[in-house]
Amino acid sequence: MIGVDAAELSLIRSARSRLPNLARALDAGVLRRLRSTADLLAGSVWPTFYTGALPGVHGIYHHLQWDAERMRLRRVADDWLHAEPFWYELERRGKRVVALDVPMTFPSRLTRGVEVTCWGSHDQLVPFSTRPARLAGTLRRRFGRHPMGDEIPVEKSAGERERIRARLVEGARRKAELSLALLREHEWDFFVTVFGECHRGGHLLWPEEGAEGDGGLPSALLDVYRAVDAGVGKLLDALRREDATVVVFALHGMGPNTSQEHFVPRVMDRLAGAAAPAAAPPARRGAMRFLRETLPAPLQNAVARAVPVAVRDLVVSRATTGGHDWGATPAFAVLADLNGYLRFNLRGRERDGILEPGGAAHARRRDALREAFCGLRIAGTDAPLVGAVRFAQDELPGARSHHLPDVVVTWSGAPPAEQVASDRLGTISGSIATGRTGNHRPDGFCVVLRPGAESGGEEAAGHITDLAPLAMDALLNEEAR
Numbered sequence: 002m003i004g005v006d007a008a009e010l011s012l013i014r015s016a017r018s019r020l021p022n023l024a025r026a027l028d029a030g031v032l033r034r035l036r037s038t039a040d041l042l043a044g045s046v047w048p049t050f051y052t053g054a055l056p057g058v059h060g061i062y063h064h065l066q067w068d069a070e071r072m073r074l075r076r077v078a079d080d081w082l083h084a085e086p087f088w089y090e091l092e093r094r095g096k097r098v099v100a101l102d103v104p105m106t107f108p109s110r111l112t113r114g115v116e117v118t119c120w121g122s123h124d125q126l127v128p129f130s131t132r133p134a135r136l137a138g139t140l141r142r143r144f145g146r147h148p149m150g151d152e153i154p155v156e157k158s159a160g161e162r163e164r165i166r167a168r169l170v171e172g173a174r175r176k177a178e179l180s181l182a183l184l185r186e187h188e189w190d191f192f193v194t195v196f197g198e199c200h201r202g203g204h205l206l207w208p209e210e211g212a213e214g215d216g217g218l219p220s221a222l223l224d225v226y227r228a229v230d231a232g233v234g235k236l237l238d239a240l241r242r243e244d245a246t247v248v249v250f251a252l253h254g255m256g257p258n259t260s261q262e263h264f265v266p267r268v269m270d271r272l273a274g275a276a277a278p279a280a281a282p283p284a285r286r287g288a289m290r291f292l293r294e295t296l297p298a299p300l301q302n303a304v305a306r307a308v309p310v311a312v313r314d315l316v317v318s319r320a321t322t323g324g325h326d327w328g329a330t331p332a333f334a335v336l337a338d339l340n341g342y343l344r345f346n347l348r349g350r351e352r353d354g355i356l357e358p359g360g361a362a363h364a365r366r367r368d369a370l371r372e373a374f375c376g377l378r379i380a381g382t383d384a385p386l387v388g389a390v391r392f393a394q395d396e397l398p399g400a401r402s403h404h405l406p407d408v409v410v411t412w413s414g415a416p417p418a419e420q421v422a423s424d425r426l427g428t429i430s431g432s433i434a435t436g437r438t439g440n441h442r443p444d445g446f447c448v449v450l451r452p453g454a455e456s457g458g459e460e461a462a463g464h465i466t467d468l469a470p471l472a473m474d475a476l477l478n479e480e481a482r
Contacts, residue, residue, distance in 0.1 A: 002191075002192070002193040002194075002247075002250065002468075002472065003193075003194060003195075003196075003233055003236055003237075003247065003248070003249045003250070004103070004193070004194065004195030004250055004251070004252075005023075005195075005196050005199055005229060005233065005249065005250070005251050006104065006122075006123060006195055006196060006197045006199055006252070007123075007199055007200035007251060007253060007254065007255045007441065008226070008229070008251040008255075009199075009203065009251075009256065010034070010251070010254060010444075010445075010446045011254070012222075012255075013226070014027075016223055016226065019223060019226075019227055019230075020226055020227060021230065021234070022233045022234030023230050023233060023249070025237070026233070026237065026247075026249050026448045026450060027448055028456065028457070029450055029454060029457055030247075030249070030449050030450040030457040031448065031449045031450075031454075031457040031458055031459070031460055032446060032447075032448050032457060032458070032459045032460070033446065033447050033448075033449070033459070033460045033461070033462065033467075034444055034459075034462040035252070035445040035447055035462070035463055035464060035465050035467070035468075036444060036462060036463070036464045036465070037049070037252055037443050037445050037464070037465045038056055038443075038465070039253040039441050039442070040443035041056075041340065041393055041396065041409050042340075043062075043253065043338060043339045043340070043440075043441040044061075044062050044063040044105070044338065045059075045061060045062040046252040046253050046445075046465060047105040047106075047124065047252065048084050048105050049252075049465055050252055050465050050469065051086035051087060051103060051106065051469065052084050052085065052086070052087065053087055053466050053470060054399070054466065055397050055399060055466065056399070056401075056402075056405055057393075057394065057397035057400075057401060057402035058399035058400060059082070059399075059401060060082050060399075060400075060401025060404035060405065061077055061082055061105060061404075062404075062405055063077070063336060063337070064076060064077060064105070064124060064125065064126055065077070065314060065317060065318065066082075066335075066336075066404060067322075067335045067344055067404075067406075068081075069350050069352060069403070070352055071352070072327065072351065072352050072353055073322060074314070074318035074321055074335065074336055075314075075318075076126065076310075077105075078107075078126070079107040079108060079127070082404065083107055084107075086100070086103065086106060087469040087472065087473060088100055088111075088193065088472075089110065089111065090473070091190070091472075091473065091476060091477075092112065092114050094477060096190040096191055096477075097113070097114060097187075097188050097189045097190045097191070098113075098114035098115070098189065098190070098191050098192075099114060099115045099116075099183050099184070099187050099191070099192045099193075100114070100115070100116045100117070100192075100193050100194075101116075101117045101120070101179065101183055101194040101195070102119070102120055102121055102176070102195045102197065103118075103193060103195050104123060104124035104125070104195060104197065105124050105125075105126055106118055106126070107127060108127055108132075109131070109132030111132050114132070115131075115133070115136065115183060115187050115189075116131065116132045117129075117130075117136070117140065117183070118130050118131070120140065120146075120147050120179070121147030121149055121172055121175070121176055121197055121198075122195065123149070123152070123197035123198075123201045124197075124200075125151075140179065143179075143182070144175050144178060145175070147172050147175060147176070148168040148169075149168055149169060149172045149197065149198065149201055150168070152201060152204070152205070153436075154434075154435040154436060154437070155435070156434060156435075156436045157205060157436040162205060162221065163221070165201070165202075165205050165206065166202070166206060166221045166224055166225065169198040169201060169202050169206075169225045169228070170198075170224055170228040172197075172198050173198045173225065173228035173229045173231070173232050174228060174231070174232065176194070176196050176197075176232060177196075177231065177232025177235050180194040180232070180236055181235060181236065184236070184240075185239070190476055191472065192245075194236070196229045196232060196233070198225050198229055199225060199226060199229055199251075199255070202222050202225035203222065203255030203439040204258075204437045204440065205436060205437060205438065205439070206221040206222040206225065206438070206439070207222060207255065207256070207258065207437075207438040207439025208222070208438070209438050222439075233249065237450075244452045245452065246449065246450070246451050246452065246475055247449075248447055248448070248449050248450075248468070248471065248472070249447065249448045249450070250445065250446065250447035250448070250468060251445045251446055251447075252445045252465050253441050253442060253443055253444065253445045254441070254442035254445060254446075255439050255440070255441060255442055256439065256440070256442045257416070257438070257440075258416075258417060258433070258438055258439055258440040259412055259413075259414050259415060259416065259417070260338070260339045260340075260412060260433065260437075260440050261387075261412045261415075261417060261421075262337050262338070262339065262340065262341050262433075263431045263432060263433045264418075264421060264429060264431050265334045265337070265341035265342075265410065266334045267430075268373060268377070268426065268429065269332070269333060269334045269343070271427070271429060272332075272369070272370075272373055272426070273330070317336060321335060327346060327351075327355070328353065328355060330355070331346055331355060331356050331362070331366050332344065332345050332346060332356075332366055332370060332408075333346065335406060337406075338440075339441050340409050340410055340411050340412070341374075341408075341409070342406035342408070343370065343406060343407060343408035343409075343410070344406060344407050344408075345363060345366065345367075345408075347363070350403060367392070367408075370408055371390040372425070373423070373425060373426060374390050375387050375390060376423040376425055377422070377426070377429075378421060378422055378423060379418045379420075379421055380418070380420035380421060380422055380428065381420075382415075384413065384415055386412065386413060386415070386418065386421050387410055387411070387412060388412050388413045388414065389411050390408060390409075390410055390411075391408070391410075392408060393405040393406050393407065393408070394407065417432070417433040445465060447463075449471075
C-alpha cells in the first residue's frame, strides 16, 4: 500500500502528462473514489483507515483534543486513546509486516515486524520512533531527518513558501529512498508507506485565486507532486518484480481553503455576551489567545520553532480555552483546522460541567448555536457563511464518541471572509491567519493494481473504511481463493 496523503485526484488528472507514474497507475489499475469522514472531522481519516472503524469508535479526530477530565486540550497519546492498526492482526496471523510513516499512529507494539513512526509525516502524535528500536540510529545515519518539519500555523512569506517547496521536494526523494531500503532489506507480506509531502504542500502551496503556474497549474505544488510521483514510480517498478498487489491511495483530497473557522471563537464570545470593540479585546479571551491574535506572524513562527512541542501544545491549549469561567460557560470552541468544533460543558462528562445532558437547557443551547451560526451572512454579499450545523455524536455513534466535538459547523464554500453579520449578533470581524491557502476536501481515492493486469477501469465509490478489509482479505483469504 502506497499512501499519497491528501493527494487531489482532479489535480493528478489535470497534470497527468507531468505525473507519468500516477497516470500509469490510473491507467493500469482499478480506480475507486472513496468517501471519508473528512466532511465532518478532517483529522480523523488516518485512524479511521487503520482501524477500519468510524471516529465514534476510535475517538481520534485531531492531534490536540479536549480532555474533559482536565478541562484543557491534550495531545492524543498512547495511554489515552490508543487505537490499533489492522496490520497488528496480520502479524498475529503470521504475516510479516513493514510499515513506514502512517500518520496518527502510536509507537509500535509489533513483536516481529518493522515499523517506523513519525519520521516524515504531516500529521504526528508522537516523536520519531522505530521497531526494532536499533533501527532508528541506522535510519538517521543513512537518511538523516526528514526536512518537512512541523507546520507552524502562521502566515508565510514568499521566501518561506519557497523554502517549504524545496524541503518537500527533497523530503519526497528521501521518503522514496527509505521506502525502497525497507522494501528490499526486510521480508514482508504486507508493506505500507505514506508520502506526507502532498498534504503539507496542499495546505501551504495551493495557489491563491488568480495565481497560475506551468500551463495554469500551481507550479510550486506541482513540483511537490512531481517529486512524489517520481518516488511512487520507483516503488511501482520495484514492486512489479515482487508479483505483489499494490494499492495507491489518498484518504481525502485538497482544494482552495474555504475555512471560516477564524470566526468561531468570536461568535462564541458574542454569544456569551462578551463582545467589545476590536481595539479592546474582551478580557475573557485570555492572555495566550490575545497574543496569538496580535503578535506578528514572523515572531510567532520564531518562538514556536524555538520551544519544545509540549510548550507549543500548552500555548495552544491556553489560547483556545483560556479565560473561561466554567461555571458560566455552557458551550465553547475547541481547536479545529477546517470546520468549526464546539463542545457543551456537560455535567457528569466535563469536570466542571453545568448543563444537564439531554435536559431542556441543553436542547435550548443546541438550538441557539444552530440559529446563531446559520444566521451569519458574509458582509458585502449577503451570502451565507455556514453550510450546516451538525452534531457529530448523532452521526458517528460509538464507545468513544464522547471524545468528539459535540457540534461541527461546516462552511458554505465561499473564500475566507473578513467580516460577517447577523441581526442577532451584529458585525463580527476576523481574518484567517494559519498560512494555509489550501484545505481538505472529503473525497479520496484508491487504485488497485493486481499482478499481470494491463488495464483497469473504475468501480462504484466506496469508503475509506473499505481499505483495511481489502488488505486483510488479500492476505488472509489468499489460500482459500
